[in-house]
Amino acid sequence: MTFKFIVFIFASVAVVFALIVLYNYSISKAIVEKNLRANAENLTRKAVAQIEKVLIGFQKIPDNYSKIIESTDLTKASMLPILKQELISNPEIFGAALAFEPNVFGDGRKYYMAYYFRNRERIEAKILDDGQYEYFTMDWYQLPKELGRPDWSEPYFDEGAGNVIMSTYSVPLFRTVDGRKRFAGILTADVSLDWLEDIVGSIKVYETGYAFVISGNGTIVTHPMKEMMMNETIFSIAEAQKSPQLREIGRNMIRGRESFAELEYRNIKTGKMSWIAYAPIALNGWSIGIVFPVDELMADVNRLFARIGLLGAAGLVAILSIVILISVSITRPLRSLSRVSKKIAEGDFQAALPEIKTRDELKELHDSFAYMQDKLVEYIADLKETTSAREKIESELRIAREIQMGMIPHLFPPFPNLSELDLFAVLRPAKEVGGDLYDFFLLGEDELCFAIGDVSGKGVPASLFMAVTRTLLRSVAQQDGSPADFVSSLNKSLSDNNESCMFVTFFVGVLNLRTGEIRYANAGHNPPVLIRRNGDVDPLPLAPAMAVGASEEAVFAEASIRMEEGDKIFLYTDGVTEAANGAMEFYSVERLLATLARRSPDSPEILIQAVEQDLAAHVGGSPPWDDITMMAIVYYGDSRKVPPGPPAG
Amino acid sequence: MVLAGALLAAACSRPPAVPSENNVARPAKSAPDASLRVVTFLPYWVANAQFAGYYMAKEAGIYEKYGMNVEIIPYEPFYTTSQMMKQGTIDFAASWLVNAIEMKASGVDIVNIAQFSTRSSLMLVTKKSSGIGTLQDMNGKKAGIWTGYELQPRALFKKFNLNVEIVPIGSTNNLFLKDGVPITNANWFDEYHSLINSGYNPDELNTFFFADYGLNFLEDGIYCLAEKRLQDPGLCTDFVNATEEGWQMAYDDPEKAIDLVVEYARKMKLPVSRVHQRWMLDRYRDLYRPKGKVSIDLAEKDYLFAASVLRDSGQIAAIPPFKSFFHPVELKRKIYPAR
Numbered sequence: 001m002t003f004k005f006i007v008f009i010f011a012s013v014a015v016v017f018a019l020i021v022l023y024n025y026s027i028s029k030a031i032v033e034k035n036l037r038a039n040a041e042n043l044t045r046k047a048v049a050q051i052e053k054v055l056i057g058f059q060k061i062p063d064n065y066s067k068i069i070e071s072t073d074l075t076k077a078s079m080l081p082i083l084k085q086e087l088i089s090n091p092e093i094f095g096a097a098l099a100f101e102p103n104v105f106g107d108g109r110k111y112y113m114a115y116y117f118r119n120r121e122r123i124e125a126k127i128l129d130d131g132q133y134e135y136f137t138m139d140w141y142q143l144p145k146e147l148g149r150p151d152w153s154e155p156y157f158d159e160g161a162g163n164v165i166m167s168t169y170s171v172p173l174f175r176t177v178d179g180r181k182r183f184a185g186i187l188t189a190d191v192s193l194d195w196l197e198d199i200v201g202s203i204k205v206y207e208t209g210y211a212f213v214i215s216g217n218g219t220i221v222t223h224p225m226k227e228m229m230m231n232e233t234i235f236s237i238a239e240a241q242k243s244p245q246l247r248e249i250g251r252n253m254i255r256g257r258e259s260f261a262e263l264e265y266r267n268i269k270t271g272k273m274s275w276i277a278y279a280p281i282a283l284n285g286w287s288i289g290i291v292f293p294v295d296e297l298m299a300d301v302n303r304l305f306a307r308i309g310l311l312g313a314a315g316l317v318a319i320l321s322i323v324i325l326i327s328v329s330i331t332r333p334l335r336s337l338s339r340v341s342k343k344i345a346e347g348d349f350q351a352a353l354p355e356i357k358t359r360d361e362l363k364e365l366h367d368s369f370a371y372m373q374d375k376l377v378e379y380i381a382d383l384k385e386t387t388s389a390r391e392k393i394e395s396e397l398r399i400a401r402e403i404q405m406g407m408i409p410h411l412f413p414p415f416p417n418l419s420e421l422d423l424f425a426v427l428r429p430a431k432e433v434g435g436d437l438y439d440f441f442l443l444g445e446d447e448l449c450f451a452i453g454d455v456s457g458k459g460v461p462a463s464l465f466m467a468v469t470r471t472l473l474r475s476v477a478q479q480d481g482s483p484a485d486f487v488s489s490l491n492k493s494l495s496d497n498n499e500s501c502m503f504v505t506f507f508v509g510v511l512n513l514r515t516g517e518i519r520y521a522n523a524g525h526n527p528p529v530l531i532r533r534n535g536d537v538d539p540l541p542l543a544p545a546m547a548v549g550a551s552e553e554a555v556f557a558e559a560s561i562r563m564e565e566g567d568k569i570f571l572y573t574d575g576v577t578e579a580a581n582g583a584m585e586f587y588s589v590e591r592l593l594a595t596l597a598r599r600s601p602d603s604p605e606i607l608i609q610a611v612e613q614d615l616a617a618h619v620g621g622s623p624p625w626d627d628i629t630m631m632a633i634v635y636y637g638d639s640r641k642v643p644p645g646p647p648a649g
Numbered sequence: 650m651v652l653a654g655a656l657l658a659a660a661c662s663r664p665p666a667v668p669s670e671n672n673v674a675r676p677a678k679s680a681p682d683a684s685l686r687v688v689t690f691l692p693y694w695v696a697n698a699q700f701a702g703y704y705m706a707k708e709a710g711i712y713e714k715y716g717m718n719v720e721i722i723p724y725e726p727f728y729t730t731s732q733m734m735k736q737g738t739i740d741f742a743a744s745w746l747v748n749a750i751e752m753k754a755s756g757v758d759i760v761n762i763a764q765f766s767t768r769s770s771l772m773l774v775t776k777k778s779s780g781i782g783t784l785q786d787m788n789g790k791k792a793g794i795w796t797g798y799e800l801q802p803r804a805l806f807k808k809f810n811l812n813v814e815i816v817p818i819g820s821t822n823n824l825f826l827k828d829g830v831p832i833t834n835a836n837w838f839d840e841y842h843s844l845i846n847s848g849y850n851p852d853e854l855n856t857f858f859f860a861d862y863g864l865n866f867l868e869d870g871i872y873c874l875a876e877k878r879l880q881d882p883g884l885c886t887d888f889v890n891a892t893e894e895g896w897q898m899a900y901d902d903p904e905k906a907i908d909l910v911v912e913y914a915r916k917m918k919l920p921v922s923r924v925h926q927r928w929m930l931d932r933y934r935d936l937y938r939p940k941g942k943v944s945i946d947l948a949e950k951d952y953l954f955a956a957s958v959l960r961d962s963g964q965i966a967a968i969p970p971f972k973s974f975f976h977p978v979e980l981k982r983k984i985y986p987a988r
Contacts, residue, residue, distance in 0.1 A: 132727060134796070136817065137795075137796050137817050137818050137819035138819050139819060139821055139823045139824070142818060142819065142824055142829075143823060143824055143827060143829060146816070146824055146829035146830070147827060147829050151827075154821070154823060157918065157920070163918075216826070216827070217823070217826060217847040217848070218846065218847050218848050230920045231920045231921055231922050232922045232924075233846045233847060233848075233922070235845065235846035235847065235848055236846045236922045236923075236924045236925055239846065239924040240923060240924045250848055251848045251850075254847075254848045255848075
């Protein structure tokens with residue numbers, strides 16, 4: 001997140017900077033160009049004026065002399081001295097010639113040309129009249145003749161003049177014949193173009209700028225690259241450099257157009273982009289071009305641009321640093337907090353939160369975290385306390401269970417020396433401690449007292465009541481009395497201090513070992529099942545009675561039955577018959593009876609295990625709702641008598 | 650003196666060296682071997698790519714390879730080929746067909762030993778702005794034609810019944826450029842390009858090629874006196890073959906050829922422009938090696954056409970017989986493999 005944030009800010013600022021800088025540059029360049037245009041125009045016009053001044057100076061000479069010659073009678077005698085004088089009086093003229101149409105002198109000669117020229121210090125003359133020099137088709141003769149006006153020639157090299165570039169100014173001569181003006185011949189003046197080279201060469205344009213002149217045909221007349229001069233036209237250079245721009249510039253120049261630093265092109269001297277200004281030299285149809293190198297003109301602007309660029313870059317770096325610093329100052333505590341959270345989650349509740357010195361959202365976050373941390377510590381302390389309290393109770397409950405289980409007889413077989421009976425019982429409390437009870441003990445040598453009971457409720461309260469009940473039973477049974485008496489005594493005692501209104505369903509029986517007779521009393525308990533030796537299974541007939549502890553005035557009846565040898569009696573609490581499976585279906589008395597009937601021949605232990613198994617099968621995985629208690633006793637008959645058959649088991 | 654030397658060389662002439670392929674290195678500039686036959690050759694104009702083949706053949710040592718020491722005479726405008734040929738000052742000359750026929754008809758017994766040109770390069774040019782777009786438009790106008798070159802334009806105007814005033818001009822086209830005349834003549838390989846490089850775009854000019862109007866006046870051919878052709882056929886054959894090889898080398902390495910042309914031009918203190926010379930060499934290749942084929946044949950009908958124009962314009966009295974005019978040598982290379 002930080003990285004994206006930083007990059008985004010950096011990029012935005014960079015773009016803004018760049019736009020500002022570029023705008024500044026383009027405005028600056030426009031300003032430079034505007035100034036340049038004004039300067040370029042001045043410079044160019046000045047140069048043109050200078051050149052034309054010199055040209056006019058030259059032109060005047062033959063112009064004037066032509067007038068003089070025309071005014072003569074056009075004889076050789078009169079004209080030649082004038083021609084010579086032209087040369088003598090004008091040192092800048094290198095050579096002068098007079099050339100005539102055929103038969104101008106009336107002597108039938110086709111050719112007549114006189115040429116005066118300087119040869120070192122002297123002036124020499126040449127007369128060409130024998131046809132060896134055919135001048136009629138020479139440009140210097142023909143052009144002014146055909147065009148009817150004076151003409152400056154294309155530049156040329158003259159060996160005789162010391163390899164100087166020259167140009168010839170030709171003036172047509174006319175004479176009046178029969179009242180009409182007739183072309184008679186040409187007067188020329190050859191001038192060197194040194195001065196042109198000087199003027200143009202002295203035009204300084206910064207470091208690498210320069211000026212050049214082209215003729216009316218585009219021939220390079222003067223140029224800083226000397227090898228261009230005379231050999232190339234601006235068009236052939238454009239062709240060689242594959243520059244259509246340069247060709248266009250050339251075309252504009254020879255057509256006499258002017259332009260001041262509006263066009264950019266690659267100049268042929270340095271190949272650098274340059275502005276060009278050009279204007280015609282009207283007098284001879286030539287044109288001057290001045291080249292302004294862009295980079296030099298823009299040097300200051302470019303330097304400024306570079307400096308601003310650097311400043312901008314430095315600024316960006318500074319901004320970048322600040323942005324990084326700020327974002328780190330935010331993310332560092334965040335990351336710290338995140339680390340500490342992990343530590344707390346792993347259990348180190350005392351882990352120190354990072355310090356936040358600022359008073360802002362981060363501080364708020366920090367304070368929330370600190371609050372959460374404190375609350376966590378508290379909560380965990382509470383939890384520990386509660387847990388340890390609960391553990392304490394659980395351990396006490398376990399001890400209570402042991403005590404409770406210790407209360408009911410749990411050694412089997414209980415009377416190994418007695419062959420009259422066999423007995424087995426189980427008690428499974430639903431919780432650690434339960435409200436069910438069973439008990440059995442001998443009364444004298446001949447009687448076994450057995451009881452089963454179910455305290456209302458479950459858990460510790462029921463178990464305490466059960467303990468009381470069991471203790472009371474043992475104590476009342478020691479006194480003489482019938483089972484009904486026992487139950488009554490129990491009832492009176494339990495009802496007495498029964499502030500919690502608990503009660504216990506109870507069944508107590510006394511079995512005479514000699515006779516097999518069982519006298520029994522019931523207090524609202526499930527009727528035990530008598531399993532005869534022959535397999536008959538019947539619940540004992542019981543009169544309805546109240547549970548013990550419910551009412552002090554309750555009366556309990558007594559009944560008796562006789563057990564034959566091999567008969568069994570099966571006692572249970574309603575935790576058995578009311579054990580429910582997932583569909584809330586009870587195990588039911590019917591099923592119990594059916595199981596008992598099925599397993600009737602089994603010994604008490606096996607019998608009870610079978611019922612337990614069947615019960616487990618019925619209940620499935622459901623947790624027990626009520627305590628389960630079962631007791632089974634089998635009577636083998638008086639041992640003093642010989643038993644008829646082997647004991648079942 | 651030169652003739653005697655040539656005869657001497659002919660007497661003990663060696664068979665021409667087998668021409669090798671185009672990898673003749675430029676030999677060191679040592680003094681030419683005295684055993685080489687000395688030959689003088691006159692071009693018909695100043696140093697230009699028009700003669701690049703000859704320069705190449707000399708500088709690349711091809712002439713030497715063929716056993717000749719060739720001097721290429723730097724042309725001056727006042728030279729006349731017929732004079733120098735008659736006087737024996739030169740052994741071989743290059744010339745246009747019409748000029749050679751004229752020479753022959755005037756009594757100089759020259760023969761054409763190789764006809765290089767197959768198509769006329771002559772053209773008339775007008776500015777589109779002048780409104781002269783067809784031959785008919787030329788009627789009643791002035792045409793600037795170089796002195797000595799009136800034959801072909803006259804023939805054209807006569808053929809198409811045009812009344813055109815011929816204004817003789819010198820060697821430049823400045824009269825045309827300065828609008829002194831609306832029509833001018835030009836060689837395709839030379840002045841036409843100069844017009845372009847004087848600031849006219851091709852789409853601003855109208856061109857009229859003589860060859861397109863049935864006036865195919867052939868141009869460059871190699872000429873020598875009939876006598877020499879008879880007496881020294883070996884020299885003639887060697888010269889033509891070596892020249893052809895020089896030309897091929899020039900076409901194959903145009904930049905090097907231009908270097909030589911520039912050198913020769915500078916020696917003669919002439920203005921020279923590389924791009925112009927390159928144009929010239931390229932057009933020469935187009936005109937003289939159409940389809941890359943090498944031929945030195947002169948068709949009789951082309952000869953008769955040129956000769957009849959000369960006769961009809963009164964420049965010659967009678968047409969010299971073709972057989973007496975055309976005596977080609979054998980070209981070792983008939984067809985050059987297309988590049």
